[in-house]
Amino acid sequence: MRCSVQDSFWNVKSGCQPGRRPRCGTAVSAAIFAIVIAMIVPPAFSALRNRLSAGDLGKVSCALPLGKLRLEVPEGRIPVAIIAPGSFSPPTLLHLRMFEEARDALERSGNNFAVVGGYMSPVHDAYGKASLAPAHHRLSMAEAAVSDSDWIMADGWECACRDRWTPTVKVVERFAAELNKVAISIGTKRPEVAQVRTVMLCGGDVLQSFNDTKKTGERLWTDKEIEVLLGQHGVVCVGRSEVDLEAWAHESPVLRTHLDNLFFAKPRALSGISSSVVRAHLASNESIRYLVHDKVRDYILDHKLNELPNWQ
Numbered sequence: 001m002r003c004s005v006q007d008s009f010w011n012v013k014s015g016c017q018p019g020r021r022p023r024c025g026t027a028v029s030a031a032i033f034a035i036v037i038a039m040i041v042p043p044a045f046s047a048l049r050n051r052l053s054a055g056d057l058g059k060v061s062c063a064l065p066l067g068k069l070r071l072e073v074p075e076g077r078i079p080v081a082i083i084a085p086g087s088f089s090p091p092t093l094l095h096l097r098m099f100e101e102a103r104d105a106l107e108r109s110g111n112n113f114a115v116v117g118g119y120m121s122p123v124h125d126a127y128g129k130a131s132l133a134p135a136h137h138r139l140s141m142a143e144a145a146v147s148d149s150d151w152i153m154a155d156g157w158e159c160a161c162r163d164r165w166t167p168t169v170k171v172v173e174r175f176a177a178e179l180n181k182v183a184i185s186i187g188t189k190r191p192e193v194a195q196v197r198t199v200m201l202c203g204g205d206v207l208q209s210f211n212d213t214k215k216t217g218e219r220l221w222t223d224k225e226i227e228v229l230l231g232q233h234g235v236v237c238v239g240r241s242e243v244d245l246e247a248w249a250h251e252s253p254v255l256r257t258h259l260d261n262l263f264f265a266k267p268r269a270l271s272g273i274s275s276s277v278v279r280a281h282l283a284s285n286e287s288i289r290y291l292v293h294d295k296v297r298d299y300i301l302d303h304k305l306n307e308l309p310n311w312q
């Protein structure tokens with residue numbers, strides 16, 4: 001056999017030079033080469049796939065998903081959308097449960113609210129929390145988690161369409177701007193735009209962090225941000241522990257002036273399920289079934305996210 005110019009890749013590996021007979025083109029060396037490639041390429045590919053971020057995020061649509069939005073509410077009701085910012089690394093069943101608790105709390109708050117939709121908004125990688133899986137995985141898992149909900153959606157604008165971390169108030173403002181382009185009909189009235197109220201959803205730990213100060217001495221949430229979030233939008237908070245958040249908010253100087261726009265869901269069943277618990281199970285090679293949606297579990301295992309160094 002003589003080498004051709006087209007053999008160039010193989011020529012380099014085999015020592016074959018055009019015009020000469022290959023020196024070691026035996027079946028044995030070919031088989032060894034194939035085995036070595038088979039051993040090296042899949043793990044390297046999987047590691048690369050886990051690290052890929054910007055490339056995959058390029059495919060994400062930056063338009064707000066509207067497919068599950070309720071476009072009609074009964075007479076006298078105020079349409080409300082629930083926006084949950086968070087890490088979702090990974091999303092758990094408790095994250096989904098939070099939405100159900102929040103919807104009940106808002107609709108029973110005596111404000112005539114009718115919840116028209118809910119959104120999970122995974123935070124940008126640049127937020128820098130050590131346990132974040134790459135954003136495209138967190139977004140895909142959020143989409144899998146809400147796939148069989150008839151009202152909760154996942155939105156990738158914050159994590160995939162921005163080049164840096166976005167303060168939550170800006171995230172909520174963008175949801176408000178987009179949702180207020182959608183015409184909603186109230187009772188028998190003609191559908192009209194600019195009717196949807198946006199309310200941020202968070203757990204008790206995040207609400208309590210409104211009072212926190214960073215190591216630099218700056219506030220974690222500025223007064224201005226809290227003013228806009230609570231004064232113009234609203235916050236619905238789901239308790240994660242026995243702490244009486246309502247009493248705490250009454251005592252908090254930054255919150256007590258906005259109590260009218262602060263709503264509390266008090267789950268009958270408190271659960272310790274969190275993303276860190278799920279990651280701890282994965283790190284110990286234990287089952288995560290019934291802690292996360294089955295599709296999220298499948299996604300984690302299919303993409304080997306359990307091997308992410310920051311999930312160990």
Ligand SMILES: Nc1ncnc2c1ncn2[C@@H]1O[C@H](COP(=O)(O)OP(=O)(O)OP(=O)(O)O)[C@@H](O)[C@H]1O
Pocket residue numbers: 084085086087088089094095098131201202203204205206238239240271272273274275276277
């Ligand atoms: N069990 C829970 N009950 C109520 N709220 C929750 C619960 N788990 C998470 N949340 C809330 O969900 C939102 C998103 O959570 P996020 O993914 O940022 O953190 P987390 O679930 O606490 O993750 P980690 O364990 O990695 O810190 C936050 O507002 C958080 O307070």
Ligand SMILES: NC(=O)c1ccc[n+]([C@@H]2O[C@H](COP(=O)(O)O)[C@@H](O)[C@H]2O)c1
Pocket residue numbers: 085086087122123127129166167168169206220221222225
């Ligand atoms: N000032 C702010 O806008 C601010 C501060 C801290 C956390 N957050 C948001 O809170 C969410 C939850 O963060 P943690 O997972 O750190 O609790 C994230 O979406 C993050 O962007 C916002």
